[in-house]
Amino acid sequence: xxxxxxxxxxxxxxRGQEARLRCSPMKGHSHVYWYRQLPExxxxxxxxxxxxxxxxxxxxxKERFSAEFPKEGPxxxxxxxxxxxxxxxxxxxxxxxxxxxxxxxxxxxxxxxL
Amino acid sequence: xxxxxxxxxPVTLSEEAFLTINCTYTATGYPSLFWYVQYPGxxxxxxxxxxxADDKGSNKGFEATYRKETTSxxxxxxxxxxxxxxxxxxxxxxxxxxxxxxxxxxxxxxINP
Numbered sequence: 001x002x003x004x005x006x007x008x009x010x011x012x013x014x015r016g017q018e019a020r021l022r023c024s025p026m027k028g029h030s031h032v033y034w035y036r037q038l039p040e041x042x043x044x045x046x047x048x049x050x051x052x053x054x055x056x057x058x059x060x061x062k063e064r065f066s067a068e069f070p071k072e073g074p075x076x077x078x079x080x081x082x083x084x085x086x087x088x089x090x091x092x093x094x095x096x097x098x099x100x101x102x103x104x105x106x107x108x109x110x111x112x113x114l
Numbered sequence: 115x116x117x118x119x120x121x122x123x124p125v126t127l128s129e130e131a132f133l134t135i136n137c138t139y140t141a142t143g144y145p146s147l148f149w150y151v152q153y154p155g156x157x158x159x160x161x162x163x164x165x166x167a168d169d170k171g172s173n174k175g176f177e178a179t180y181r182k183e184t185t186s187x188x189x190x191x192x193x194x195x196x197x198x199x200x201x202x203x204x205x206x207x208x209x210x211x212x213x214x215x216x217x218x219x220x221x222x223x224x225i226n227p
Contacts, residue, residue: 004157033214042118042203042217043158056212091157093215101146101165101207103215105157 003027004094004106005074012112019079021109023092029104030097031055032075034067037089037108049075082113116141120204120218127194128226135189135221137178137204145206147171147180147187148215152201161189161202196225 003026013019023032030051035043048056049069060067064082069075079086089110093103121136139147146165150158162171167182176191187204204218 006157033212035215035217040220042219043215045214045216048212048214056214059214093158101163101213102160105150105159107157 004029004092004104006090006092006106006109008109009107010110010112012114013082014114015083016081019082019086019111019113021077021079021090021111022074023077023094023106024074025092025094026096026104028096029094031095032069033093033103034075034077035091035093037091039088043091046077079111082111084113087111087113116145116206116208116216118204118206118216118218120202120221122219123221124224125221126224126226129196130193131225133189133191133194133198133223135202135204135223137187137189137218139185139187139204139206141185141206141209141216143209144182145209147178148205148207149176149178149187149189150203150205150217152203152220154200158203194223194225196227199223199225 005024032049034046037043045059047067064080066078089108091108093105117140148163149161151161162173164171164180170179178189201220201222203220205215
């Protein structure tokens with residue numbers, strides 16, 4: 001997972017606040033996946049983005065969650081009006097162009113909602 | 115839909131013991147199969163993978179064989195070390211569309227000296 005950067009590594013929010021999680025892919029990688037890991041569970045897919053496009057958002061909750069991957073800058077996962085159930089580790093993963101079956105993961109952002 | 119079922123943990127072994135972590139899957143088509151490892155406080159690292167039936171993935175003494183007939187991808191290691199203590203995730207990559215990863219629930223492995 002060298003090269004995939006996420007920040008912040010830890011984020012604490014109170015209920016009702018907004019959380020912004022950032023993911024910077026490895027150099028040359030133009031696709032980003034976001035996954036969520038609830039405590040003691042496996043990772044669950046949320047959204048898949050290409051630069052300036054959302055390709056698959058079938059795992060995103062219908063409300064409060066959004067994601068973007070602008071032409072310049074990191075991918076951002078945004079959670080509005082956080083609730084305690086949003087507490088989880090959020091990981092992003094990227095893959096090289098055309099190589100879909102090897103994803104490189106970032107270290108994750110651990111979100112705690114008080 | 116696609117799914118992955120892993121052997122429930124936690125698993126505790128002594129150093130140099132033989133390790134097996136079972137993984138079975140349900141999928142449409144012929145997905146690629148993976149084992150990822152997660153050390154405390156870190157992200158996931160790819161341990162090994164197999165992309166077609168009968169392929170054997172191997173790395174750092176770990177092995178897993180893609181068995182289409184039993185839809186399994188069991189992880190094995192002949193002699194575990196304390197440093198192998200981690201959470202292990204079996205996963206498949208969907209064949210169509212975004213080819214997102216579908217994970218099992220993870221198996222926590224602890225190796226005692």
